[in-house]
Amino acid sequence: MTQDKILCDIGFIGLGVMGKNLVLNLADNGFNIAAFDLSDEKVQAVKAQDEAENTTGTPRVYGCSSYTELLSQLKAPHLIVLSVPAGAPVDQVCENLIGAGIQPDDIIIDTGNSLWVDTVAREQKYKSNFLLFSSAVSGGEVGARFGPALMPSGSPYAWARVRPIWEAIAAKVDPATGKPLERTQPGQVISEGEPCAAYIGPAGAGHYVKMVHNGIEYADMQIICEAYHVLKSGLGLSCDEIADIFEEWNNGPLDSYLMEISVEVLRHKSSDTNTPIVELILDKAGQKGTGLWTAMSSLEVGCPAPTIAQAVYARSISSFKDLRTQASTQLQGIEVSPVSDAEKAQLIEQLHDAIYCAKMCAYAQGFQLMKLAAKEHGWTLDFGSIAKIWRAGCIIRAAFLQSITEAFDRNENLENLLLDDFFTQQLGERQLNWRKGICFATMQGIPTGALSSALAYYDSVRCETLPxxxxxxxxxxxxxxxxxxxxxxxxxxxxxxxxxxxxxxxxxxx
Known part of the structure; x- marks a missing residue:
């Protein structure tokens, strides 16, 4: 069987880390893919990996050397998935496909982290040329390979065509427990369970929800990093000791992907010095924009999201390494007293509750932002459904999201997550430890901007009279x-x- 006789189900453009893994995921689920990238090396790499992992004996991924060839290899009407950087590259690919002869009933799916307003503009710009559909993807390279969380939006007609494919490749959740059904091996398919893919709404809605997802991700990561800082600098614990604590926490209400990978990062040793690799990593963080976009949007719609914004600021201040190095020799802190073993045990418990409470507030900020944005833009967002698709396959997947799903099941019009009875009770029971943990860090001179801003948010929300x-x-x-x-x-x-x-x-x- 020769390549030019094959009519593929899906065209795929952009074979970087995410694109390559999405292609292989699609192939595992029974779809034939015509793949193209400006780098022929990437095309050959994905073909080679497909051949190595494929047990059917029939090629599933077919390489293309041009946009014209890509279209010729597809069943009509064409379905083409893009995995290219946000911004100008998306428009460039769209223009190239128009030049290659794409038709008005063909569908192009943008899976990148495009700014939602750009997606709205593109749908209008290209509506006479093809159907632009967007589907934000979360889960990193592992999620893309074995089951991501997918946030599609755009034409309902396009969703009807895309839905069977997206539900096939998405992460799955046990509907009884809310826990992920993990797929970890090439060729493995999970057909049962609830797929972590649900139609979000009109053009732009899916990318907006993914933007807020990433804003929450920023906050969640920073909250964990601040706890690490307190345990490391305040209590003098080693990376392995902190990993042990995080691992224990991950068996309870803090069970999450981010906590899980934090354990692995802390345990990993440098091959040449046997030093924890995290201690050798330069403390300068970058950010790709989605956290910033979330913070900016919160200001535009008038929704307080201080913990998300503070997480962006924390990355920004980390980038001023030279300034911080100079300031560390000039700006005075305070003398700190040694901490006894009994005090350490108490402080570890306090930090656990501080993370949990701050996490609740970060999610509350994100969901309230989506609620206000939906009202402003005329979207009808199903927040229970959004919480469900984040339970597996994405970076912020966590057992905690089952409680959010249940909160919106109880009240789909819930104004703020903190007003749900479950969250009200949890915050009430744990707030004292939250406050004590922050007090300890403050008296040690350890910055806890995310943990503290979340507490200020909680106190502001519950304060009937503000100044x-x-x-x-x-x-x-x-x-x-x-x-x-x-x-x-x-x-x-x-x-x-x-x-x-x-x-x-x-x-x-x-």
Missing amino acids: ANLLQGQRDFFGAHTFERTDKPAGKKYHVEWSTKDRATIAIDS
């Missing part, structure tokens, strides 16, 4: 911005002719 009354007075004093009064009907605006000299005031109903 914004004084703030409104200040604004009215210097800018006549007006204010409402607690003793007058809602919605009426007032202004005072302030006088700091004789304190005389004149109220003016605006």
